[in-house]
Amino acid sequence: MKLYYAPGTCSLSPHIVAREAGIPLVLERVDIGRLPHSTANIPDFGTINPNGYVPVLELDDGSLLTEGVAIVQYLADLMPESGLAPAAGTRERYQFQSWLTFISSELHKMYSPWLFHPEYGADAEAGARDRIRQRLAFVETHLAGNGPYLMGSRFTAADAYLFTIVEWSSLTRIDLTPFPAVRDYLARIAGRPSVVEARAAERRKAAA
Ligand SMILES: N[C@@H](CCC(=O)N[C@@H](CS)C(=O)NCC(=O)O)C(=O)O
DSSP states (O other): OEEEEOTTSTTHHHHHHHHHHTOOOEEEEOBOSSSSOBOSSOSOGGGTOTTOOSOEEEOTTSOEEEOHHHHHHHHHHHSGGGOSSOOTTSHHHHHHHHHHHHIIIIIIHHHHHHHHOGGGOHHHHHHHHHHHHHHHHHHHHHHHHHOSBTTBSSOOHHHHHHHHHHGGGTTTTOOOTTOHHHHHHHHHHHTSHHHHHHHHHHHHHHHO
8 A cells, every 4th residue: 555645744644553553555755845746756646636635545456545534544444453443333433533523623724724824824823823722722631531542541543643733733833831731642652663663754755
């Protein structure tokens, strides 16, 4: 399988999940810094994802899966024994999907307009900052009371996603001082071998 990714972006989340699950991936770097987006092999990445964004997972039969929330569930379900996603149909699975949706709609897309689309402007940025602080306060309460991970004692794909997005806080000058449980959580996850290796692999590819 191949993961189309861009260093420092949300594609780190499926990359971490694949490493946690022991699923080998070929990495193909997408240059999202200029239009049209491209890779070393593909002059116009729009032929892979008409929406232009990463992550995209290319399966061994050549079919393509887009949307990070779907990709991490696909990868986790390939290796159910990894515990990266609760079993389909269980109540825990819906709680897990609730977290994935929360991260996607309440955090990811609050951070990313002013990380990747500065044209949204200062007013939108101020509103997003307020909203992010509210959402991080919610996560803080949850982790402090029910951690160490989103689903309790076990690291899941939802943690890979939350980590990836909230790590953008330093770049976007979101002060995490009021959120000690979130800071501990990020530090703990940053030390996982899957995360260290995924980041190193993306750096190596970026330098190549
Ligand atoms: N809905 C998509 C959004 C993915 C997304 O926002 N990707 C960003 C990087 S974090 C990207 O590739 N941006 C470049 C672009 O939109 O042109 C998902 O959740 O997978």
